[in-house]
Amino acid sequence: xxxxxxxxxxxxxxxxxxxxxxxxxxxxxxxxxxxxxxxxxxxxxxxxxxxxxxxxxxxxxxxxxxxxxxxxxxxxxxxxxxxxxxxxxxxxxxxxxxxxxxxxxxxxxxxxxxxxxxxxxxxxxxxxxxxxxxxxxxxxxxxxxxxxxxxxxxxxxxxxxxxxxxxxxxxxxxxxxxxxxxxxxxxxxxxxxxxxxxxxxxxxxxxxxxxxxxxxxxxxxxxxxxxxxxxxxxxxxxxxxxxxxxxxxxxxxxxxxxxxxxxxxxxxxxxxxxxxxxxxxxxxxxxxxxxxxxxxxxxxxxxxxxxx
Numbered sequence: 001x002x003x004x005x006x007x008x009x010x011x012x013x014x015x016x017x018x019x020x021x022x023x024x025x026x027x028x029x030x031x032x033x034x035x036x037x038x039x040x041x042x043x044x045x046x047x048x049x050x051x052x053x054x055x056x057x058x059x060x061x062x063x064x065x066x067x068x069x070x071x072x073x074x075x076x077x078x079x080x081x082x083x084x085x086x087x088x089x090x091x092x093x094x095x096x097x098x099x100x101x102x103x104x105x106x107x108x109x110x111x112x113x114x115x116x117x118x119x120x121x122x123x124x125x126x127x128x129x130x131x132x133x134x135x136x137x138x139x140x141x142x143x144x145x146x147x148x149x150x151x152x153x154x155x156x157x158x159x160x161x162x163x164x165x166x167x168x169x170x171x172x173x174x175x176x177x178x179x180x181x182x183x184x185x186x187x188x189x190x191x192x193x194x195x196x197x198x199x200x201x202x203x204x205x206x207x208x209x210x211x212x213x214x215x216x217x218x219x220x221x222x223x224x225x226x227x228x229x230x231x232x233x234x235x236x237x238x239x240x241x242x243x244x245x246x247x248x249x250x251x252x253x254x255x256x257x258x259x260x261x262x263x264x265x266x267x268x269x270x271x272x273x274x275x276x277x278x279x280x281x282x283x284x285x286x287x288x289x290x291x292x293x294x295x296x297x298x299x300x301x302x303x304x305x306x307x308x
Contacts, residue, residue, distance in 0.1 A: 005130040017086045023277035031117040051194040052221030056159045065209035068261045115192045135280040183238040185287040192245040240287035
């Protein structure tokens with residue numbers, strides 16, 4: 001039987017490892033019920049959206065992404081990791097207020113979020129709180145060093161706000177001045193209509209970000225999306241990222257120089273081995289440099305100094 005974000009206090013407290021393995025995300029409606037009679041086809045079965053060609057990112061001489069490597073997060077790898085930290089009989093941290101407002105979940109999910117129709121990205125953000133708040137609760141209960149960390153809303157260019165947004169995993173103890181914020185992980189998100197399965201496939205199969213000696217507004221959407229994620233991580237001084245449309249997820253990171261990237265295959269939200277919650281917690285722990293978490297292959301490249 002599947003467990004949801006709303007079951008944490010009951011089932012997470014009883015058997016956290018089992019809760020992680022049984023976690024499920026609710027599925028939004030494909031379209032407005034009134035449109036069902038039109039037999040709306042699946043967006044990914046038709047074509048990619050091309051929406052990302054309009055992202056507000058341009059040529060930057062200092063941005064270089066020369067190699068994009070593929071990595072896999074196998075279930076056995078995650079199971080071994082969780083066995084180290086969540087042993088049988090594991091109990092939640094009694095020093096935490098499990099009813100803290102930072103763990104609050106929406107009472108009602110937006111009914112304006114669709115998987116196969118253009119919709120409001122703000123409505124999608126409400127649905128994303130389910131896995132992200134739950135991952136935060138797991139992190140705080142298992143890894144004490146993560147307790148100051150929460151997801152905060154990132155600052156996005158006004159022209160991109162309706163098609164691209166992100167959340168930043170950062171410490172509440174950091175400076176409130178945006179230029180001095182240091183994040184550990186970026187969760188970038190777009191609606192399933194803007195970033196459908198075909199767009200995701202093109203994103204994960206990129207080998208590099210090509211030289212920008214041509215006008216960047218002529219670049220395909222997959223390159224603009226990589227550039228946008230690169231810039232978002234760079235500006236927030238973090239290398240780890242997640243890209244999601246809620247229905248699909250990929251996990252990635254950059255080398256210290258930001259010239260090399262590593263990215264996983266696409267995981268559907270319905271994946272069960274491992275679950276999206278297991279993947280999220282594992283990737284957050286990796287970004288926090290928790291022992292026994294993912295360690296990327298060392299790449300010999302020059303370090304790129306962050307620009308304030």
